[in-house]
Amino acid sequence: MNDEQWLQELLKINDEEVKLSDKQAKILEAAIEMFAEKGYAATSTSEIAKRAGVAEGTIFRHYKTKKELLMAIVTPTIMKIAAPFLAKEFVKEVFESQYSSYEDFIRALMNNRYEFVKKYLPMIRIFWQETAFHSDIKEQIQTVFMENIYGKFKRVIDHFQQKGELADLPANTIIRMTITTIAGFLLTRFILLPNLQWDDEQEMERTIQMLMHGLKKEG
Amino acid sequence: MNDEQWLQELLKINDEEVKLSDKQAKILEAAIEMFAEKGYAATSTSEIAKRAGVAEGTIFRHYKTKKELLMAIVTPTIMKIAAPFLAKEFVKEVFESQYSSYEDFIRALMNNRYEFVKKYLPMIRIFWQETAFHSDIKEQIQTVFMENIYGKFKRVIDHFQQKGELADLPANTIIRMTITTIAGFLLTRFILLPNLQWDDEQEMERTIQMLMHGLKKEG
Amino acid sequence: MNDEQWLQELLKINDEEVKLSDKQAKILEAAIEMFAEKGYAATSTSEIAKRAGVAEGTIFRHYKTKKELLMAIVTPTIMKIAAPFLAKEFVKEVFESQYSSYEDFIRALMNNRYEFVKKYLPMIRIFWQETAFHSDIKEQIQTVFMENIYGKFKRVIDHFQQKGELADLPANTIIRMTITTIAGFLLTRFILLPNLQWDDEQEMERTIQMLMHGLKKEG
Amino acid sequence: MNDEQWLQELLKINDEEVKLSDKQAKILEAAIEMFAEKGYAATSTSEIAKRAGVAEGTIFRHYKTKKELLMAIVTPTIMKIAAPFLAKEFVKEVFESQYSSYEDFIRALMNNRYEFVKKYLPMIRIFWQETAFHSDIKEQIQTVFMENIYGKFKRVIDHFQQKGELADLPANTIIRMTITTIAGFLLTRFILLPNLQWDDEQEMERTIQMLMHGLKKEG
DNA sequence: GATGAATGAGAATTCATTCAT
DNA sequence: TATGAATGAATTCTCATTCAT
Numbered sequence: 001m002n003d004e005q006w007l008q009e010l011l012k013i014n015d016e017e018v019k020l021s022d023k024q025a026k027i028l029e030a031a032i033e034m035f036a037e038k039g040y041a042a043t044s045t046s047e048i049a050k051r052a053g054v055a056e057g058t059i060f061r062h063y064k065t066k067k068e069l070l071m072a073i074v075t076p077t078i079m080k081i082a083a084p085f086l087a088k089e090f091v092k093e094v095f096e097s098q099y100s101s102y103e104d105f106i107r108a109l110m111n112n113r114y115e116f117v118k119k120y121l122p123m124i125r126i127f128w129q130e131t132a133f134h135s136d137i138k139e140q141i142q143t144v145f146m147e148n149i150y151g152k153f154k155r156v157i158d159h160f161q162q163k164g165e166l167a168d169l170p171a172n173t174i175i176r177m178t179i180t181t182i183a184g185f186l187l188t189r190f191i192l193l194p195n196l197q198w199d200d201e202q203e204m205e206r207t208i209q210m211l212m213h214g215l216k217k218e219g
Numbered sequence: 220m221n222d223e224q225w226l227q228e229l230l231k232i233n234d235e236e237v238k239l240s241d242k243q244a245k246i247l248e249a250a251i252e253m254f255a256e257k258g259y260a261a262t263s264t265s266e267i268a269k270r271a272g273v274a275e276g277t278i279f280r281h282y283k284t285k286k287e288l289l290m291a292i293v294t295p296t297i298m299k300i301a302a303p304f305l306a307k308e309f310v311k312e313v314f315e316s317q318y319s320s321y322e323d324f325i326r327a328l329m330n331n332r333y334e335f336v337k338k339y340l341p342m343i344r345i346f347w348q349e350t351a352f353h354s355d356i357k358e359q360i361q362t363v364f365m366e367n368i369y370g371k372f373k374r375v376i377d378h379f380q381q382k383g384e385l386a387d388l389p390a391n392t393i394i395r396m397t398i399t400t401i402a403g404f405l406l407t408r409f410i411l412l413p414n415l416q417w418d419d420e421q422e423m424e425r426t427i428q429m430l431m432h433g434l435k436k437e438g
Numbered sequence: 439m440n441d442e443q444w445l446q447e448l449l450k451i452n453d454e455e456v457k458l459s460d461k462q463a464k465i466l467e468a469a470i471e472m473f474a475e476k477g478y479a480a481t482s483t484s485e486i487a488k489r490a491g492v493a494e495g496t497i498f499r500h501y502k503t504k505k506e507l508l509m510a511i512v513t514p515t516i517m518k519i520a521a522p523f524l525a526k527e528f529v530k531e532v533f534e535s536q537y538s539s540y541e542d543f544i545r546a547l548m549n550n551r552y553e554f555v556k557k558y559l560p561m562i563r564i565f566w567q568e569t570a571f572h573s574d575i576k577e578q579i580q581t582v583f584m585e586n587i588y589g590k591f592k593r594v595i596d597h598f599q600q601k602g603e604l605a606d607l608p609a610n611t612i613i614r615m616t617i618t619t620i621a622g623f624l625l626t627r628f629i630l631l632p633n634l635q636w637d638d639e640q641e642m643e644r645t646i647q648m649l650m651h652g653l654k655k656e657g
Numbered sequence: 658m659n660d661e662q663w664l665q666e667l668l669k670i671n672d673e674e675v676k677l678s679d680k681q682a683k684i685l686e687a688a689i690e691m692f693a694e695k696g697y698a699a700t701s702t703s704e705i706a707k708r709a710g711v712a713e714g715t716i717f718r719h720y721k722t723k724k725e726l727l728m729a730i731v732t733p734t735i736m737k738i739a740a741p742f743l744a745k746e747f748v749k750e751v752f753e754s755q756y757s758s759y760e761d762f763i764r765a766l767m768n769n770r771y772e773f774v775k776k777y778l779p780m781i782r783i784f785w786q787e788t789a790f791h792s793d794i795k796e797q798i799q800t801v802f803m804e805n806i807y808g809k810f811k812r813v814i815d816h817f818q819q820k821g822e823l824a825d826l827p828a829n830t831i832i833r834m835t836i837t838t839i840a841g842f843l844l845t846r847f848i849l850l851p852n853l854q855w856d857d858e859q860e861m862e863r864t865i866q867m868l869m870h871g872l873k874k875e876g
Numbered sequence: 877g878a879t880g881a882a883t884g885a886g887a888a889t890t891c892a893t894t895c896a897t
Numbered sequence: 898t899a900t901g902a903a904t905g906a907a908t909t910c911t912c913a914t915t916c917a918t
Binding site (some may be wrong): 021023055 | 898899900901902
């Protein structure tokens with residue numbers, strides 16, 4: 001996959017084609033890199049233009065303001081973060097496969113998000129950093145979460161609680177613990193302490209085990 | 220406790236007295252508030268001056284640069300975050316009390332950090348936000364952690380693993396999971412979703428239970 | 439010659455074309471005037487902008503720093519000050535013409551520099567003033583002098599000493615006295631006491647005579 | 658002579674006692690050093706205070722403004738520069754000693770000013786630099802020159818012209834050439850090229866010879 | 877007299893944005 | 898569509914000066 005393909009892919013939501021001119025792609029790429037490195041507020045549009053190899057004015061031909069450029073990066077990414085739950089097969093499988101378990105579910109989730117974070121690390125970094133300052137980003141996330149993830153996640157939990165596999169905690173608590181634990185691992189792994197020697201597979205499995213023991217119904 | 224006492228208290232490390240002039244305290248207070256709200260890079264020194272009710276020049280009389288002002292806020296806070304481990308009694312108790320357990324330890328840790336985050340929320344927010352951009356902050360944290368926390372934390376874990384209370388996971392993994400889980404709860408509670416209806420006591424207890432079940436030695 | 443031509447001409451070294459945009463020329467003109475009047479340190483970029491009729495930001499688009507603006511004025515001028523020695527004909531004539539004498543040489547030098555100082559007075563003023571504070575300017579002058587002037591000047595002196603026309607003083611001493619005397623006249627005439635009634639031709643001739651009598655070989 | 662004595666001496670004009678408090682002397686000393694190094698405009702009062710070891714406010718207790726501090730340095734120095742002509746003996750000797758000649762006069766002048774410049778170099782530097790920007794300094798110099806030096810200098814020249822020792826040039830021209838030549842040597846020696854290897858005595862003698870040959874009446 | 881905290885105007889420089897080409 | 902010169906408001910920081918102690 002060449003340099004621009006990953007961008008095209010990220011920005012393409014639900015198979016809708018996105019046309020990115022050459023310059024536009026370079027601007028986005030440059031902006032993502034710099035926002036991730038220095039933060040939105042500390043990155044100047046002229047730096048972005050320089051790194052993208054375009055004129056300063058060109059950025060504003062495509063994005064009316066600097067903020068709009070940020071949102072152009074952030075909005076499709078929000079959808080992609082929610083992606084597994086948007087895939088019809090993903091949740092269906094959980095219910096339909098007779099062998100499946102909550103453990104399999106979070107293992108699939110963990111693996112899927114691990115690959116995602118690894119691939120789109122700079123974007124994740126932007127998220128982590130800018131969510132705090134831009135309430136509109138935070139709201140978008142919450143909306144997408146509530147509309148596309150929450151309900152499905154809850155059905156999964158209900159299902160496994162009915163099967164007696166999960167402790168009788170409120171679904172919200174289980175959701176929070178699951179997400180917190182997975183996100184906590186990924187943030188530590190890729191952002192907080194990326195330089196440690198990580199045995200990813202083992203550490204992920206341990207994290208899953210911890211979570212499962214923590215959440216399973218006590219016999 | 221009046222407005223300035225909490226600041227005085229925060230900046231006081233290890234009982235050393237800190238003399239803060241009236242103006243200086245107001246500058247720090249204003250800076251903490253604004254950095255927390257809008258981020259360091261997006262906050263101008265003139266805004267800080269205005270909110271603090273001082274002339275802009277006054278800020279630079281006390282702090283040579285804007286960055287130095289940030290560090291003046293951040294450095295003592297790092298120590299305070301590490302505080303429970305710096306308190307002699309805290310760790311000692313864990314070993315000496317015959318009734319103690321890892322569960323009691325993390326319960327104490329959770330309660331202690333819960334109060335801390337609640338009290339100094341704006342500072343925590345600054346941390347969460349600026350660590351990403353300022354490698355010197357990150358390094359300070361890592362140094363303090365390695366010098367003051369890691370060893371003690373490890374001894375606690377060794378102790379309870381020998382007592383057969385904790386699973387035979389590497390200490391590092393247990394430390395990471397413990398911190399991630401507690402920090403994950405506190406961040407969700409106070410920063411990500413502060414507007415939800417939280418039954419703090421119950422949720423903390425559940426989080427502790429989840430962690431304990433996840434980490435305890437399987438019989 | 440209109441207002442901008444003299445600037446274009448000054449900045450053009452050795453026939454290399456210099457493209458100065460309209461605004462850029464106005465900035466340089468304004469800067470030269472103000473630096474000459476008030477000195478570099480006492481002139482603010484906002485004043486320069488105002489006099490040049492451009493926005494303050496425009497200055498910094500063309501010159502990264504105020505210092506760079508100074509150097510853009512000063513560097514080509516240094517070459518121009520050395521100019522007569524850079525002209526092939528100038529020194530050649532001295533040796534080839536059978537009628538030439540050291541007196542003719544310094545007369546040519548005096549006339550040439552007189553016209554130069556008269557024409558570019560503000561720049562000379564800047565030089566006189568700023569050399570003291572900016573060692574880089576001083577070094578540039580010394581380098582240009584050593585590389586382009588000193589050797590040629592010395593050859594002229596050797597030549598006329600061999601012809602028995604000049605006293606047997608060290609060449610360095612003769613160079614210093616010649617330059618000091620000419621420069622001393624020009625500074626007094628144009629900078630220290632420009633308001634006196636000067637009969638330029640007569641005073642120059644007297645200066646030349648004084649110098650020649652002072653330097654000629656005693657019979 | 659200790660550190661402060663030279664200052665006391667410089668500031669004392671015509672035997673009038675000057676009372677300089679300890680702090681005041683330190684301020685003047687520091688100001689002289691810094692103005693000489695970086696120029697008046699580029700030196701801040703806080704730097705002066707720091708170098709003088711006094712509080713910022715103390716400077717303004719003694720000198721209402723920064724400019725006044727400059728003038729406090731510059732004004733007595735102007736008198737001292739004119740000093741030899743102020744000494745009754747100096748000019749009288751020229752006329753009364755039967756052995757004296759214009760050469761002896763300029764030799765005395767040269768030696769006297771050589772010692773002065775050597776001793777008070779920083780002050781000379783301030784002069785050289787600030788005269789250009791402060792017309793009041795320039796005016797002071799001209800006034801002192803016209804009132805105290807010019808007439809006496811002219812009498813000296815008239816005297817030696819009548820004795821047939823000096824060429825029949827206008828007195829003004831001879832004065833200018835004499836001063837230019839002496840000042841030119843001293844500036845080159847101490848300010849422009851102080852790092853060269855100078856054989857001061859020889860070079861001064863040569864300068865005097867050059868000047869004398871240049872100015873003497875042709876037989 | 878001396879201090880040094882405080883000031884606010886002003887310094888150099890940066891920046892998002894516009895617009896004529 | 899792309900450019901990049903131009904803008905002027907805003908930013909960080911400095912400075913001469915004041916004034917309460």
